Amino acid sequence: MKRRSLILAATAAMALAPMAHAQDSGTMAQVKETGELRIGVASAEPWFYKDPMSEQWTGVGVAMGQRMADDLGVKMVPVETTWANAVAGLQANQFDIMFVLDPTEERKKALSFPENPLFYYAMGALVKEGSEAKTWDELDTPETRIGVTLGTSLDRNVSEMMDEAQISRFSSNDEAIAAFAAGRIDAVVQFHPALVVQYSRLKMGEVLLPEPVNPVATSAGMRQEDGTEFLDWVNTTFADLYAAGVPDELFGEYLASKDIDPSGIPGLVKEDW
Known part of the structure; x- marks a missing residue:
């Protein structure tokens, strides 16, 4: 029994080794190593919506995650959570980023946020x-x-x-x-x-x-870590997407998918209000 326990422990350690190495190297290294960008999703339209039949996630936050995953050449993976558990989920490395998470002073103590907003x-x-x-x-x-x-x-x-x-x-x-x-x-x-x-x-x-x-400027939360490669990339990407009007584009597409006319509805770029 003792020998069997040692073998099982060694096997588990080997399985966890790549993930542990990636975590030590930072989120960007982990994303590239696993080939996945995991985004936290919590039921809240128009940001995140889970179809009850197909169980597929859509929404502005999901579309934003897909865009950023495509930029990195990795797969976007939604990980279901709740707003109340979002901070703990990020800290526990259950997912890499969660969009539409406002950078409150309390959250800043536990998470990292880019300087540039996601949208307003x-x-x-x-x-x-x-x-x-x-x-x-x-x-x-x-x-x-x-x-x-x-x-x-x-x-x-x-x-x-x-x-x-x-x-x-x-x-x-x-x-x-x-x-x-x-x-x-x-x-x-x-x-x-x-x-x-x-x-x-x-x-x-x-x-x-x-x-x-x-x-109100909203953002995206990430784990706090020594390296800033992932945080810097998110910050630059947010600035580029906002300047190009992508948040409004994704919002309009989602409204149209629900047969809602987006004309006359304030968008997500405050300069256009």
């Missing part, structure tokens, strides 16, 4: 038809029940902004929308591109951009 969006709210609220302050009342997605930057923002409103936290955007449709909450706070998709599917309520409207 604004906080919005799906409210009941006929709502007279036009500002965030007008939504912050004791009788208003607001839903947010747990672990997102919106969760933090709403918690900081709202002193009176009742805040309910859900594991995904879809769960929050379902609670709104069932009348369990009065408003859902998400970023405006997500609300556009949700509203088009739900066909109830009104999408509101409460005042003040401030552009």
Whole structure:
């Protein structure tokens, strides 16, 4: 039994050796060695959407990951996670990068983020038809029940902004929308591109951009490591893609795939708002 245990231990060590070597060399070395760029995906349209029939992932974040994987000449592999577990998943090397992850001060303590943004969006709210609220302050009342997605930057923002409103936290955007449709909450706070998709599917309520409207830069999180090759490459790639209008292009393509007319809808490039 002792000899067998030693053989099994040695076999396991040999199997893990390439991955351990790649990790020691940094994320870029690991990606090139494995031939895979693993991206974290969490259910949240239009960024990440898993078709219930085919189980295939689509969305702006998936399309962005495919573009970057193609640039590296590797395969893009989606790895399912949640927004609340995204930081831990990156730290545990379950995936290499997660798009549409806002660089909050808390996350910066645990992850690396490029200096250049991925794109911009604004906080919005799906409210009941006929709502007279036009500002965030007008939504912050004791009788208003607001839903947010747990672990997102919106969760933090709403918690900081709202002193009176009742805040309910859900594991995904879809769960929050379902609670709104069932009348369990009065408003859902998400970023405006997500609300556009949700509203088009739900066909109830009104999408509101409460005042003040401030552009929010989103990014992508990566593991913290000594080398900067992967981080520098992501930073340069983001700048090039944003300058070329690629985020808007991918957003428009996704809306069209859902039979939503993208004309008149604020895109992801703030300079065009």
